[in-house]
Amino acid sequence: MSEQSHPFFFTWSAQKGAKGLEIVDGQGAHFHTSDGARWLDLAALVYQAHLGHGEKRVVDAVVGQAQALCLTLPSAVYPAKTKLAELLLELAPAGFSKVFFTLGGAEANENAVKIARVFTGRHKMVSRYRSYHGASLGALSLTGDRRRLPFEPAVPGVCRALDCYCDRCPFGQKLGECHLECAGHIETILELEGSGNSGVAAVILESIPGANGVMVPPKAYWQRVREACTKNGSLLIADEVLTGFGRTGKCFGFENFDVVPDLITVGKALTGGYGVLGAVLVHERVANYFDDHVLLNGLTHYAHPLGCAAGVAAIEVSLEDGLFTRAAELEAPLRTALLALQSRFPERVEFVRVIGLLAALELKTDEAEWGLLMGAIEGRHLLIHSVKATRTVVLSPPLCISEADLLGGIEQLGNAFAEIF
Ligand SMILES: Cc1ncc(COP(=O)(O)O)c(C=O)c1O
Incomplete structure (x- = not known):
């Protein structure tokens, strides 16, 4: 994360202390940042990277x-x-x-x-x-x-x-x-x-x-x-x-x-x-x-x-590549993994909603824990959408993600939950 002062505005943020990922390249569902870290994109950036990163065609x-x-x-x-x-x-x-x-x-x-x-x-x-x-x-x-x-x-x-x-x-x-x-x-x-x-x-x-x-x-x-x-x-x-x-x-x-x-x-x-x-x-x-x-x-x-x-x-x-139907194929494994996460943390995961490769987890946390959880997720180099106001995590991985990467990402999310909850 780059924390120095920049000559442009960051979106949706107070500018003091605002920071952004320095993405340098990517392939499929992963991208790299300038510090050498390899991130798993469970967000498709801002819901747009359905084809994943580095799509040469x-x-x-x-x-x-x-x-x-x-x-x-x-x-x-x-x-x-x-x-x-x-x-x-x-x-x-x-x-x-x-x-x-x-x-x-x-x-x-x-x-x-x-x-x-x-x-x-x-x-x-x-x-x-x-x-x-x-x-x-x-x-x-x-x-x-x-x-x-x-x-x-x-x-x-x-x-x-x-x-x-x-x-x-x-x-x-x-x-x-x-x-x-x-x-x-x-x-x-x-x-x-x-x-x-x-x-x-x-x-x-x-x-x-x-x-x-x-x-x-x-x-x-x-x-x-x-x-x-x-x-x-x-x-x-x-x-x-x-x-x-x-x-x-x-x-x-x-x-x-x-x-x-x-x-x-x-x-x-x-x-x-x-x-x-x-x-x-x-x-x-x-x-x-x-x-x-x-x-x-x-x-x-x-x-x-x-x-x-x-x-x-x-x-x-x-x-x-059949991407429009891929989300339908991965819906069941995604739902199963998220419901398993819910049964692991029944006091914390209130609702799970899934359709295709779009999913939300409504969590029960106070503000301090929410901040810690987001830090733990970031620390594992997982990109997700977080809605603090409603304590909701939204997942929308690239449609080209492999099932193994998807399930590996949910496991990492579970590890972040285990660290904080
Ligand atoms: C449902 C929906 N409509 C419209 C928009 C606005 O799109 P843009 O940011 O490209 O103007 C968004 C962006 O997140 C969205 O999610």
């Missing part, structure tokens, strides 16, 4: 694109842009017909909101409390979690709904005995917000809330929300920025629930982290509207060639 594609064509206009047409849009529409459910490119996930969500507003003639949005949709002001207004609070009032018109959080149901219900009060709640909000131009333009949901703790909903939840949107003339936006491209064992997270949204937003693993890119995938029933109406969305670096080349290569490598 993607690097070569980016280098080739840089040499062939690096600078273009937002309106320019060139092979990587067309190819990437085609690939994304092939991966999307039938009926999706257009792609709008952005530079990342937050911008994808902001552009999805603009499209939904213009298309519906409505301005209100519904999102959930335990959600994250990005750090730009509009995306932060959709975000429900604590990161929004210091910036209010931000963009007006967002109604927030309670979550589908079965382990701590906000409606006091138990899964299996409940009536999906959480989905009924969104339905009621849509009804009470009115119809016509006063109604809700769109509901935006992470298909599975990721960074807030992997609260996997029952299938019927998404289906009821879909029905409620259709009934009330609101669009349904699936935020797949974290869950897209195989993380949950399907290409998109919503495919676990047999529903089709109207708009899909992606980022992060779209390029495997090898390029800077996001996108909004738009169903034809919305896209067609813009045949005769001006689409008032644009960016200087729209569909940047390096991002598009990385996106094409990342998708091709994922398909070639």
Whole structure:
């Protein structure tokens, strides 16, 4: 860790004492830091490195694109842009017909909101409390979690709904005995917000809330929300920025629930982290509207060639290596290992939630112990996501990780628990 003063800001931190890993290279699920340590990446960096580190096929594609064509206009047409849009529409459910490119996930969500507003003639949005949709002001207004609070009032018109959080149901219900009060709640909000131009333009949901703790909903939840949107003339936006491209064992997270949204937003693993890119995938029933109406969305670096080349290569490598289904294959061993960890520390591991290669452990610790635990994990050179506010550890290893490395990593996590608990 580098603790000296740096001429740039560290994200999400008070700057004094802030530090970062000095990563020098990597291969597969491992990377090295400048002190010679070899880390196991159980986080896919920030959920983007599905293909792992040092993926030569993607690097070569980016280098080739840089040499062939690096600078273009937002309106320019060139092979990587067309190819990437085609690939994304092939991966999307039938009926999706257009792609709008952005530079990342937050911008994808902001552009999805603009499209939904213009298309519906409505301005209100519904999102959930335990959600994250990005750090730009509009995306932060959709975000429900604590990161929004210091910036209010931000963009007006967002109604927030309670979550589908079965382990701590906000409606006091138990899964299996409940009536999906959480989905009924969104339905009621849509009804009470009115119809016509006063109604809700769109509901935006992470298909599975990721960074807030992997609260996997029952299938019927998404289906009821879909029905409620259709009934009330609101669009349904699936935020797949974290869950897209195989993380949950399907290409998109919503495919676990047999529903089709109207708009899909992606980022992060779209390029495997090898390029800077996001996108909004738009169903034809919305896209067609813009045949005769001006689409008032644009960016200087729209569909940047390096991002598009990385996106094409990342998708091709994922398909070639079967990465989208690999997470489904590794779900069972991951769950077994985490449940074993829970039975080893039953007083400490309150909940375990897993889907594909995305998992959360909700822990019981005080603040001091939490700090010590994070130190013990870091000391073992394991990269994980830690959410101090909810005492949750989130795991999202690269999809190319071997089963042995995955299970070895969980064993190391168990050793860190044993050291502190
Ligand atoms: C679900 C979700 N949506 C949107 C974003 C924002 O993406 P970006 O950081 O690329 O703007 C994130 C980032 O963590 C995310 O997890």
